[in-house]
Amino acid sequence: MTKRIFISRKLLSDSPFHDLISEGIEIYDDSLIEFNALDFKLPKKMYQNLFFYSKKGIFYFFNSQKYDPNISYGVMGESSAIYFKNITGHKPEFVGQGSPKETADSLLTKIKGQNILFVKAKNSISSIQKKLDGNVQSDDLEVYSNDPKIKFELPNCDILIFTSPLNVRTYYSMYHDRGEQVLAIGSTTFKAIFECIHRKVKYPETASEYSLYNLVKSCLIS
Numbered sequence: 395m396t397k398r399i400f401i402s403r404k405l406l407s408d409s410p411f412h413d414l415i416s417e418g419i420e421i422y423d424d425s426l427i428e429f430n431a432l433d434f435k436l437p438k439k440m441y442q443n444l445f446f447y448s449k450k451g452i453f454y455f456f457n458s459q460k461y462d463p464n465i466s467y468g469v470m471g472e473s474s475a476i477y478f479k480n481i482t483g484h485k486p487e488f489v490g491q492g493s494p495k496e497t498a499d500s501l502l503t504k505i506k507g508q509n510i511l512f513v514k515a516k517n518s519i520s521s522i523q524k525k526l527d528g529n530v531q532s533d534d535l536e537v538y539s540n541d542p543k544i545k546f547e548l549p550n551c552d553i554l555i556f557t558s559p560l561n562v563r564t565y566y567s568m569y570h571d572r573g574e575q576v577l578a579i580g581s582t583t584f585k586a587i588f589e590c591i592h593r594k595v596k597y598p599e600t601a602s603e604y605s606l607y608n609l610v611k612s613c614l615i616s
Contacts, residue, residue: 398551399610402426402561410607419614426546426564430539431457432516437533442466443510445488445501445522449477451513454538456481468501468510470522471602490522491600493581498525505530515540517560521582542567553577553613555606559586566590575613579606 398420405411405423415421431454445468446452452474461482468488469478475489488504490497501510501522509531512523516539523532542564550572556562557579563586571591578584580601587595596613598605 396420397553397614398422398549399553399555400424400548400551401555401557401606402565403557410604411610413607414610414614422548422551424546424548426543426561427540427558428543429515430541432536432538434458434535434537437511437535439509439533441511441533442508443468443488443505445490445510445512446470446474446478447512447514447518447522449474450515450538450540452478452481455513455535466505468504470497471600473602473604494521495525498522502526502529509533511535513537517541519559519582550574553610555579555610556583556587557606559583562586562590577606577609577613579603 396418399414400422401411403423403425411421429450436459443466446455447470452469461484466487467478468490469475469486470490472489475486478486488501490501506529512520512532512534514520514534514536516536520534523534526532540560542560546568551574553575555577556565559582562583576587576595578587578595578597580597584595584597596609598609
């Protein structure tokens with residue numbers, strides 16, 4: 395019987411998940427969120443650091459702003475670091491890894507005594523910013539909206555893979571828990587799943603698509 399997997403993002407052409415399709419597995423890749431640019435203006439105050447929560451934030455920010463060599467840039471995860479370089483031609487000075495707490499602790503050692511601007515979505519939960527516990531002066535800048543889709547339809551799947559808390563909440567606003575195997579990209583998404591279906595699920599140590607792929611492979615074998 396053919397296995398079906400849902401992942402809550404559109405897969406890029408170089409995604410490792412395409413390897414599963416060649417093995418006869420059906421993959422339904424679709425974000426349950428609508429994204430749109432927001433009009434924004436940079437604060438007049440000068441910031442020493444900018445941090446991007448997502449690739450979408452990088453895209454929408456640099457769609458109207460130029461790279462500033464006087465600013466230290468940070469991103470969440472290796473894939474965002476690669477995307478940042480593709481967009482700007484430069485590597486970010488900081489790449490967050492692990493949980494929001496681990497990333498915040500690592501970021502704090504780098505920017506303590508400085509200020510930072512977090513570039514994010516309208517409905518961001520600001521998971522890293524909250525963990526800084528007021529140890530640095532931080533502000534946020536919303537550059538795009540991320541609103542739940544009102545209408546969508548998905549088939550029954552054997553594995554559900556969620557890549558953000560908002561995707562989790564959107565999915566379970568439409569469907570009940572049907573006992574599928576559920577995976578999260580990281581600890582913040584894990585918490586959102588637990589709040590919706592009240593059961594613990596697996597997530598990889600590193601919040602990346604490649605780590606998710608390896609986790610799915612292990613689930614398919616077991």
